[in-house]
Amino acid sequence: MPPHCDTRDGPIAEAVSMALEAGNVNFILIWIPPDSEDEMKDVFERGLKARRLGKEAKEVADDWILETAVRLHRAGEGAPYTGIKPAGLDEGPVVPRAERAIESGDPEELLEFMRAAVDEELSRRFHLVSSAKDYDPDDVASGRRYVEAFIGFVVYSHHLHQHIVGR
Incomplete structure (x- = not known):
């Protein structure tokens, strides 16, 4: 698959952004397997708390939530997690x-x-x-x-x- 779900501008990143804005993890949960829900909910809740600790903590928490969401999504596809790719990669035609x-x-x-x-x-x-x-x-x-x-x-x-x- 071309770079997409694991990019900073892919659908998982969009879901994480919407979830953080709404304070609702369900925007993310639809992208991950049911057996990973508890882990995602835990990371999301802890990340929301950490975001309140300042700009740098917010950035770290947001990345942690995104990385967790992408890792769990990729695992659900049976694919390895290889990190978050930059935005703007060629997704192919x-x-x-x-x-x-x-x-x-x-x-x-x-x-x-x-x-x-x-x-x-x-x-x-x-x-x-x-x-x-x-x-x-x-x-x-x-x-x-x-x-x-x-x-x-x-x-x-x-x-x-x-x-x-x-x-």
């Missing part, structure tokens, strides 16, 4: 389109982009296997190029379908 679709209620821009990406990659792989298909049986290197292209096309197609249907 899909994440912004997906977020705009959610915000606008219209997925067409994302659908068009994804269809074009799938069409392009499947076509590229298909042309590789097609161009290697009529190899000379006495040219083992050419036969191997065909097999590599064949596997690349068939396995990619299979994995793509598995991802699409959620398997």
Whole structure:
């Protein structure tokens, strides 16, 4: 996944900001697994108390809450926690389109982009296997190029379908 949930401007950071502003940890809890709620609630409550101790304490408490939220979220995804990334990282072409679709209620821009990406990659792989298909049986290197292209096309197609249907 491109940098996103673990950035200072990602959705977890936004949830932490809303939670701190409202004094309501529930903005964060939706992003973490239920078995991590108690830890998050404890850190949030202790962080709220620490924030009252001055500017530096507030900054440390806010970072502690964010880091805890991201760590627990990542654990829920089965992903390692590797720290908080800076704001403004390149999220790639899909994440912004997906977020705009959610915000606008219209997925067409994302659908068009994804269809074009799938069409392009499947076509590229298909042309590789097609161009290697009529190899000379006495040219083992050419036969191997065909097999590599064949596997690349068939396995990619299979994995793509598995991802699409959620398997």
